[in-house]
Amino acid sequence: MSKKNKIHPRVSMPMQDPQARRSTFSEVALGYTQEQAQAEARRCLQCKNPTCQSGCPVEVDCKTFIHHVAEGDFDAAYATIKNTNSLPAVCGRVCPQEKQCELRCKLAPTGQPVAIGRLERYVADTFYAANPCDAITGGEECRILNPDMRVACVGSGPSSLTAAGYLAAHGISVTVFEALHELGGVLTYGIPEFRLPKSIVHTEVEYLRQMGVEFKTNWVVGKIISVQDFFDQGYQAVFIGVGAGLPKFLGIEGENLLGVYSANEYLTRVNLMRGYKFPDMDTPVAAGRQVVVLGGGNVAMDAARTAVRLGADKVTIVYRRSKEEMPARLEELEHALEEGVHLENLVAPVAFTGNENGQLTSLTVQRMELGEPDASGRRRPVPVQSAFFEIPTDLAILGIGTGPNQVLLRETPALTLNKWGYIQANPETGETEIPMVFAGGDIVTGAATVVLAMGAGRRAAREIARRLGAL
Numbered sequence: 001m002s003k004k005n006k007i008h009p010r011v012s013m014p015m016q017d018p019q020a021r022r023s024t025f026s027e028v029a030l031g032y033t034q035e036q037a038q039a040e041a042r043r044c045l046q047c048k049n050p051t052c053q054s055g056c057p058v059e060v061d062c063k064t065f066i067h068h069v070a071e072g073d074f075d076a077a078y079a080t081i082k083n084t085n086s087l088p089a090v091c092g093r094v095c096p097q098e099k100q101c102e103l104r105c106k107l108a109p110t111g112q113p114v115a116i117g118r119l120e121r122y123v124a125d126t127f128y129a130a131n132p133c134d135a136i137t138g139g140e141e142c143r144i145l146n147p148d149m150r151v152a153c154v155g156s157g158p159s160s161l162t163a164a165g166y167l168a169a170h171g172i173s174v175t176v177f178e179a180l181h182e183l184g185g186v187l188t189y190g191i192p193e194f195r196l197p198k199s200i201v202h203t204e205v206e207y208l209r210q211m212g213v214e215f216k217t218n219w220v221v222g223k224i225i226s227v228q229d230f231f232d233q234g235y236q237a238v239f240i241g242v243g244a245g246l247p248k249f250l251g252i253e254g255e256n257l258l259g260v261y262s263a264n265e266y267l268t269r270v271n272l273m274r275g276y277k278f279p280d281m282d283t284p285v286a287a288g289r290q291v292v293v294l295g296g297g298n299v300a301m302d303a304a305r306t307a308v309r310l311g312a313d314k315v316t317i318v319y320r321r322s323k324e325e326m327p328a329r330l331e332e333l334e335h336a337l338e339e340g341v342h343l344e345n346l347v348a349p350v351a352f353t354g355n356e357n358g359q360l361t362s363l364t365v366q367r368m369e370l371g372e373p374d375a376s377g378r379r380r381p382v383p384v385q386s387a388f389f390e391i392p393t394d395l396a397i398l399g400i401g402t403g404p405n406q407v408l409l410r411e412t413p414a415l416t417l418n419k420w421g422y423i424q425a426n427p428e429t430g431e432t433e434i435p436m437v438f439a440g441g442d443i444v445t446g447a448a449t450v451v452l453a454m455g456a457g458r459r460a461a462r463e464i465a466r467r468l469g470a471l
Contacts, residue, residue: 010112011040018338022308025193025276028335029093034072037122041070044114047106052116055104057455058085058162062101062116069119078127081120086165086208087158087454089200092121094191095451096329145173145212149468152177152230153239154221154408157185158450159441160241161208162457163464168211170470175235177219179407182272185243186442187450189272190264192302194309195332198271222408227437237436237464240423241457244442246403250294254352259286259360263295263303263399270306288395291315292363294349295399296326301333303397304341315341316391320348320368320381346370348381350388352396362390402447415439422446430460438464 014030021028032040050063061080068077081088097103097117105113149172153160156178164174182188184201209215219225221242230238247262249255266285269275275285291307293300296319307315317336319326323345326333337343347365354360367387370379404421416424416433423432423439430438440456442448465471 007107007110007112008039008043010043010115011036013115013118015335018335018340021194022339023311025309027197028194031125032118032122034122034126037069037119038072040115041066041119043107044070045106051104051106052101052114053104055101057100057451058091058458059455060085060101060120065123066114066116066119069123074123074126077123081123084458085120085454086162086458087204087450088120089124090158090187090196090204091451091454092117092119092124093196093200094187094449096449098330100451144171146171146470147173149173149470150175150235151237151239151464151468152235153241154227155179155185155240155242155441155443156183156205156215157241157243157441157453158187159243159453159457159460160185160239161205162454163239163241163438163440163461164213165208165211166458166461167465167470168208168213170465172465172468172470173212173214175214175216177221177225178215178217179220179242180272181217183215183217185241186245189268190299190302192267192271192306193276194305195302220407222411227408227412227434231436236468237438239430239457239460239464240408240432240437240439240443241441241453242405242408242443243453244402244404244422244447246405247398248401248403249398250349250400252349252351254354254360257352257354257360258358259288259354259394260352260396261286261398263293263299263397264402266303266397267299267306270310276306276310285310286395287311288393289313290393291395291397292391292393293317293397293399295319295401296321296328297399297401298328298332300397300399301328301336303399305336305339307395307397308339308341312395316344316393317341318344318347318349318363318365318391320346321378322346322370325378344391346381348383353390360394360396362392363396364388364390402442404443420446425460428459429463430456431463436464436467 044066052062065077065080101116102113107113153176167174183205187201247264269285273283274281275283278284287310291312293304304315346368350364353362367384368381371382374380425439425444430440438460440460441453
């Protein structure tokens with residue numbers, strides 16, 4: 001593109017009206033039309049040395065797929081994305097592109113980078129693959145699976161699904177073992193329908209199934225079967241992608257009162273168990289009239305926006321730092337505010353108070369001010385002396401982080417853990433201290449993004465395929 005050519009403004013994504021979406025779990029972002037997608041794709045400079053790809057953890061060739069979108073060749077665009085990304089419809093919705101590929105876009109300094117994530121979503125939603133192998137690999141034919149090369153993937157979240165797709169595409173037989181009754185891991189139990197429709201997750205899983213990936217649900221690895229059992233049964237490698245689903249608590253007074261939930265439980269009841277469809281689904285979830293959500297990340301936003309949709313009169317997010325330092329995606333924060341969520345910044349929880357029946361009635365908080373930066377680079381919140389006040393609430397949701405689930409870890413003592421209790425793995429290959437046992441995603445890094453987990457799954461799968469002679 002000539003420097004003299006005008007760079008048009010970024011094409012906005014159509015959204016549901018904020019007032020209308022407060023009472024529905026249907027997806028908020030409506031997606032581009034073909035005209036909008038092509039207009040946005042034509043903003044791409046098609047740089048000689050594109051930097052956007054280096055910002056993508058799964059190394060999507062952004063320049064090429066965007067060129068195909070601009071030309072209207074969506075089959076080629078899809079094939080380009082699928083060459084490295086097993087879950088494009090998911091990534092297009094939940095990945096923090098503003099901190100990854102779009103941050104590296106040459107237009108980023110203008111404040112209007114190419115909307116790479118939105119284009120990826122459009123391509124994935126538009127394309128209907130002629131066969132499942134085309135859907136996964138962009139190739140015309142599947143590799144015939146070799147029954148003598150077998151890999152077990154533990155967990156069915158983004159890291160394991162990515163690993164399974166890569167391995168199957170290279171002719172390796174894969175079985176995925178999931179502890180829950182539905183597949184998808186955090187994509188299913190953690191992310192609300194209005195942000196990631198479960199039909200999208202089911203479609204991505206079905207493509208893998210048609211490629212020959214076998215899925216087994218209700219298998220709690222560490223109880224029903226051990227890592228060593230996999231090798232005894234003829235598997236040559238194991239990938240552990242169980243995530244980090246153990247909720248963290250504050251350890252303050254009143255935390256055991258009725259009405260205090262972890263975000264994990266709250267979102268799992270709503271998303272996995274379809275609590276939002278009660279009474280059509282026999283899985284009720286506490287709605288709450290005055291809801292308080294503790295935390296400032298995407299999980300806290302998901303919980304707060306879910307509470308709005310379940311009919312709360314008021315939803316307040318309590319965060320101990322300023323609004324500018326909240327780690328949630330800006331888009332998610334903006335959507336929450338549009339939907340009527342209130343912010344109480346620079347306050348920290350001190351204690352929960354309940355009535356004689358043990359039911360939560362209020363949260364005591366203390367005013368904070370920002371001091372010197374801590375290890376994270378953010379200014380440390382410092383308590384303001386004697387600055388306490390109460391927030392009335394009958395439902396509090398703790399979205400303050402997660403830790404590693406201990407079920408598999410306790411039963412696999414040969415795994416080396418770091419000081420936070422996560423699995424230590426080679427950052428280049430994903431291999432653990434146990435030969436041919438690999439790990440990736442949140443169980444290695446702690447809670448992170450979907451696409452970082454996918455990148456870890458892809459790296460590990462590439463090494464497994466190399467070791468088994470499939471590359």
